Amino acid sequence: MIRLLITGASGFIGRHVLEELSSAGYSILAPMRRPMEFPDRNLYKNVIFLEGKFYSDTLLREYENFNPDMIIHLSAIRGEGRGRWKDYYEVNVLGTKKLVEFALTSQVSRFLYCSTVGIFGTTPSRLPADPWTSANPEGYYHISKYQAEKTIIQQLRGKIPHILFRPTITYGEGDNGFIPRLVKLVRSHMFPLISRDILIHLVSIKTIREFVRKAVQKEALEQDYIVNLADKEPVYLTDLVDLIHKYFTGKPYPRILKISPFLFNLGIQLSKLLKQTSLQISLQLVSQPWYYDTSHLENLCDCTLKDSLKEVHELLKKMYPSHAAKSS
Numbered sequence: 148m149i150r151l152l153i154t155g156a157s158g159f160i161g162r163h164v165l166e167e168l169s170s171a172g173y174s175i176l177a178p179m180r181r182p183m184e185f186p187d188r189n190l191y192k193n194v195i196f197l198e199g200k201f202y203s204d205t206l207l208r209e210y211e212n213f214n215p216d217m218i219i220h221l222s223a224i225r226g227e228g229r230g231r232w233k234d235y236y237e238v239n240v241l242g243t244k245k246l247v248e249f250a251l252t253s254q255v256s257r258f259l260y261c262s263t264v265g266i267f268g269t270t271p272s273r274l275p276a277d278p279w280t281s282a283n284p285e286g287y288y289h290i291s292k293y294q295a296e297k298t299i300i301q302q303l304r305g306k307i308p309h310i311l312f313r314p315t316i317t318y319g320e321g322d323n324g325f326i327p328r329l330v331k332l333v334r335s336h337m338f339p340l341i342s343r344d345i346l347i348h349l350v351s352i353k354t355i356r357e358f359v360r361k362a363v364q365k366e367a368l369e370q371d372y373i374v375n376l377a378d379k380e381p382v383y384l385t386d387l388v389d390l391i392h393k394y395f396t397g398k399p400y401p402r403i404l405k406i407s408p409f410l411f412n413l414g415i416q417l418s419k420l421l422k423q424t425s426l427q428i429s430l431q432l433v434s435q436p437w438y439y440d441t442s443h444l445e446n447l448c449d450c451t452l453k454d455s456l457k458e459v460h461e462l463l464k465k466m467y468p469s470h471a472a473k474s475s
């Protein structure tokens with residue numbers, strides 16, 4: 148049986164990946180800091196849960212005993228404003244480096260790394276950004292993810308096949324990120340909707356699950372790849388906001404609440420000046436376009452890319468079943 152080491156299995160994406168791969172029958176080692184809090188862990192018969200930081204020397208020794216065939220590295224401090232640079236560097240860069248060193252000594256057959264489209268910057272220099280668009284990371288989170296990418300490429304090139312997949316902002320069950328926050332703001336009429344239409348590009352967790360399963364299974368993937376993971380098409384932010392508002396009220400988001408691009412730009416410049424990177428990125432995300440080329444993804448692994456608006460609507464029905472307006 149193929150043995151997989153999966154870091155970050157306790158996180159939003161990790162739980163989905165763990166469910167997908169354990170139900171496919173793989174033997175899995177899942178390090179996490181608080182395994183006792185993992186829900187329904189007894190149901191995962193082919194998973195060994197380990198307690199600790201994924202890059203600690205104690206756990207690295209445990210990995211040696213397990214002798215994995217592949218590593219799926221999902222752990223990271225995710226998002227801006229979660230600590231000092233020292234913290235991001237230790238977990239996202241040095242932690243990855245230790246795993247890479249382990250991969251080299253134990254000669255795994257494949258190394259999968261979950262990066263982020265954030266390495267292009269909040270608004271990529273080219274739209275749609277393809278995997279070769281130049282990197283321009285902003286903030287500790289994106290910079291640390293980019294440094295981790297570079298470590299993997301430099302150290303594993305020509306030695307161990309590696310796949311770097313870069314999801315855009317991901318939505319799905321169990322997430323507490325972009326969509327739940329957007330829902331909260333839209334429902335309270337606090338969302339600052341920009342007065343011009345911008346295209347944004349999300350990805351369903353279902354695509355990540357499918358991609359990782361195929362990347363583990365497919366022999367054709369025994370080469371080095373870098374892919375962006377996103378839904379079939381980008382969507383207009385206005386359409387997404389209207390969809391959410393209509394779900395709860397039956398009506399589109401009030402147009403009176405629209406804000407001019409000038410005010411957003413002012414906010415972005417001010418937050419840059421005051422070094423409020425987290426605020427700067429949030430303002431950029433809701434006022435500037437960000438979307439990605441996924442044609443390479445379809446060619447590579449034949450993944451079924453999703454329709455964001457349809458999927459978000461389904462998600463709302465699952466998350467807020469008793470709050471739907473009659474017409475939605």
Ligand SMILES: NC(=O)c1ccc[n+]([C@@H]2O[C@H](COP(=O)([O-])OP(=O)(O)OC[C@H]3O[C@@H](n4cnc5c(N)ncnc54)[C@H](OP(=O)(O)O)[C@@H]3O)[C@@H](O)[C@H]2O)c1
Pocket residue numbers: 154155156157158159160161178179180181199200201220221222223224225238261262263264292313314315316317318324
């Ligand atoms: N969610 C998104 O929209 C999105 C988009 C693009 C890329 N990504 C990438 O996808 C991966 C998974 O993200 P996610 O959304 O699942 O994030 P998440 O829910 O925050 O989970 C992150 C995982 O990283 C581990 N981790 C966090 N801080 C740590 C620390 N200080 N020391 C050691 N381990 C730590 C946690 O493991 P333990 O607590 O169990 O140790 C947790 O399982 C990340 O690499 C992220 O960069 C996510």
